[in-house]
Amino acid sequence: MSTPKYSELEVGAAIPSLTQRPITRQTLAVYCGASGDHNPVHVDIDFARAAGLPDVIAHGMLVMAYMGRTLTQWVSQERMRAFSTRFMAMTHIGDAITCTGAVLEKLERDGEKLVRVSISAADQRGEVKTAGEALIALDP
Amino acid sequence: MIDRRHIGYETPPFTVEVEKGRLRLFAKAIGETDPKYFDEAAARAAGYASLPVPPTFLFCLEMEQPDPYAWFDDVGIELPKVLHGEQSFTYHRTPCAGEKLTFRAKVVDIYDKKGGLLEFVVQDNTITDERGAAVAEFRRSIVIRHG
Known part of the structure; x- marks a missing residue:
């Protein structure tokens, strides 16, 4: 991985995208155990239906983890100063999530050179599931 | 209300x-392919003391309470x-x-x-x-x- 330098990045530059395999029930079962988030709405269809949903839904934090992978494949994690997202739509079984992002702003704060990047996750139809930002410290 | x-x-x-085991399972769960998140030798080679906690896993650690x-x-x-x-x-x-x-x-x-x-x-x-x-x-x- 070659880390981009602050001077090399322009506002608008895209960061490398990342596409995941379609989400299966197995994906959610493994994430349930691995994350420790045992909210039954993600793995128990009876619970999901009782909650008024047609089926189980993916953990929002699974989608945010995909966004995190997209960022850490671009720059090493210790450069991340902040990472935030809004969950905008439910992610369903069969959805294949692609994460994309771009440089929004270049700034300096506390003696560090930073880029503010957009990062969002959309499904195979282009519906945006989560959209957020990250603040990344770079070498000059 | x-x-x-x-x-x-x-x-x-x-x-x-x-725990290392949990981090390895989490890496698998999110389809992680970067070895520093599941292979301790790769993590050390990247300058970490052991497997690093990925950016969103802090949220998961908080859910470890009883x-x-x-x-x-x-x-x-x-x-x-x-x-x-x-x-x-x-x-x-x-x-x-x-x-x-x-x-x-x-x-x-x-x-x-x-x-x-x-x-x-x-x-x-x-x-x-x-x-x-x-x-x-x-x-x-x-x-x-x-x-």
């Missing part, structure tokens, strides 16, 4: 040790109505497997939209290491759907 007096509600602090939804009951949040609205993290450093991290959580806001059809509860977490130094903070906003 969720009682606004719960603004300021604090969850008892709890401490959890970051009943991570206990505060829902105290505040009056019904789990079947809950959706995750927003999540943000600020990072001071990257913790690694083997560290013990302490989480302190506080409800900082409760408000509603659409005439009370949607309620929002905002909770802040601060995460410190064994020396008491700040590692990260995170904020979660949950949405409670009424009707």
Whole structure:
């Protein structure tokens, strides 16, 4: 991985995208155990239906983890100063999530050179599931 | 309606040790292909003391307490109505497997939209290491759907 330098990045530059395999029930079962988030709405269809949903839904934090992978494949994690997202739509079984992002702003704060990047996750139809930002410290 | 007096509600602090096995399972669960997140030799070669905690796993560590939804009951949040609205993290450093991290959580806001059809509860977490130094903070906003 070659880390981009602050001077090399322009506002608008895209960061490398990342596409995941379609989400299966197995994906959610493994994430349930691995994350420790045992909210039954993600793995128990009876619970999901009782909650008024047609089926189980993916953990929002699974989608945010995909966004995190997209960022850490671009720059090493210790450069991340902040990472935030809004969950905008439910992610369903069969959805294949692609994460994309771009440089929004270049700034300096506390003696560090930073880029503010957009990062969002959309499904195979282009519906945006989560959209957020990250603040990344770079070498000059 | 969720009682606004719960603004300021604090969850008892709890401490959890970051386990390598869990980090490997998490890496598998999110399709991670970068070996430093599951192979300790690769992590050390990348300059980490052990496997690094990925950016969103701090949220998962917070759920390691015996009943991570206990505060829902105290505040009056019904789990079947809950959706995750927003999540943000600020990072001071990257913790690694083997560290013990302490989480302190506080409800900082409760408000509603659409005439009370949607309620929002905002909770802040601060995460410190064994020396008491700040590692990260995170904020979660949950949405409670009424009707």
